[in-house]
Amino acid sequence: MADLEALHLTRRYRQGDATVTALEDFTYRFPTGVTAVVGPSGSGKTTLLNLLAGFDVPTAGEVRYGAVRLSQLGEDARAELRLRTMGFVFQQFNLVPTLTALENVAFPLLLAGWPRPKRLERAREVLEAVGLAHRADHLPTRLSGGEQQRVAIARALAPDPPLVFADEPTGNLDSASGERVLELLLRHVTGERRLILVTHDPRVAAHAERVLRLEDGRLAEVQASQASSAERGR
Numbered sequence: 684m685a686d687l688e689a690l691h692l693t694r695r696y697r698q699g700d701a702t703v704t705a706l707e708d709f710t711y712r713f714p715t716g717v718t719a720v721v722g723p724s725g726s727g728k729t730t731l732l733n734l735l736a737g738f739d740v741p742t743a744g745e746v747r748y749g750a751v752r753l754s755q756l757g758e759d760a761r762a763e764l765r766l767r768t769m770g771f772v773f774q775q776f777n778l779v780p781t782l783t784a785l786e787n788v789a790f791p792l793l794l795a796g797w798p799r800p801k802r803l804e805r806a807r808e809v810l811e812a813v814g815l816a817h818r819a820d821h822l823p824t825r826l827s828g829g830e831q832q833r834v835a836i837a838r839a840l841a842p843d844p845p846l847v848f849a850d851e852p853t854g855n856l857d858s859a860s861g862e863r864v865l866e867l868l869l870r871h872v873t874g875e876r877r878l879i880l881v882t883h884d885p886r887v888a889a890h891a892e893r894v895l896r897l898e899d900g901r902l903a904e905v906q907a908s909q910a911s912s913a914e915r916g917r
């Protein structure tokens with residue numbers, strides 16, 4: 684995948700007469716592999732993710748994917764770019780409650796225009812990879828939290844995106860389920876792929892090759908972690 688770079692990224696919100704600076708002058712070129720983003724509550728982690736994914740537009744600065752400047756794309760083009768290149772895993776799973784596990788996983792493939800037999804085949808394959816082939820026909824309410832998050836991961840990974848964003852993916856899970864979910868995500872990040880992982884949990888951040896620490900909306904520190912690609916069998 685093309686380089687991913689944030690340049691002087693700044694996001695301010697107006698709140699009545701006051702201005703809140705959620706992110707200020709954030710510049711970083713994201714290498715391939717796993718990057719964790721840590722920092723206290725309110726330090727700008729989710730704001731950063733939303734800007735990198737083009738869900739939100741910066742007040743100043745920009746995000747570049749290779750030659751593409753995200754801020755020069757309209758909303759539809761950003762949505763299209765997300766469909767083609769990005770996967771998302773959130774703390775709240777965000778599965779569609781009226782769709783089965785299989786249909787949830789196949790959903791982004793439907794949006795991307797895959798024909799039905801191909802998308803069902805791929806969805807089955809990815810559900811199998813997260814150990815949930817036997818739950819394919821279940822609605823999310825009939826799955827445990829850990830299982831729901833594994834379905835969400837299968838959904839994020841089904842189109843084989845080169846860039847995956849995960850915002851506190853283990854935040855709602857017990858430690859055993861959290862470990863399993865994390866392992867599934869990490870397994871995907873080979874070659875030129877990137878995983879950008881927001882977390883409060885130092886045990887989760889320890890799996891990243893580098894840890895970015897935000898403080899008051901600023902990039903306060905970039906720390907190389909002990910985790911290495913070799914360690915993860917890449």
Ligand SMILES: Nc1ncnc2c1ncn2[C@@H]1O[C@H](COP(=O)(O)OP(=O)(O)OP(=O)(O)O)[C@@H](O)[C@H]1O
Nearest residue numbers: 696698703704705723724725726727728729730731
């Ligand atoms: N839509 C908004 N309107 C106004 N202020 C906002 C908005 N979104 C975020 N903020 C403010 O921007 C700052 C950064 O918020 P952000 O959600 O990015 O932090 P975070 O590090 O992800 O926090 P947490 O760990 O609690 O999720 C906070 O002060 C927050 O209150």
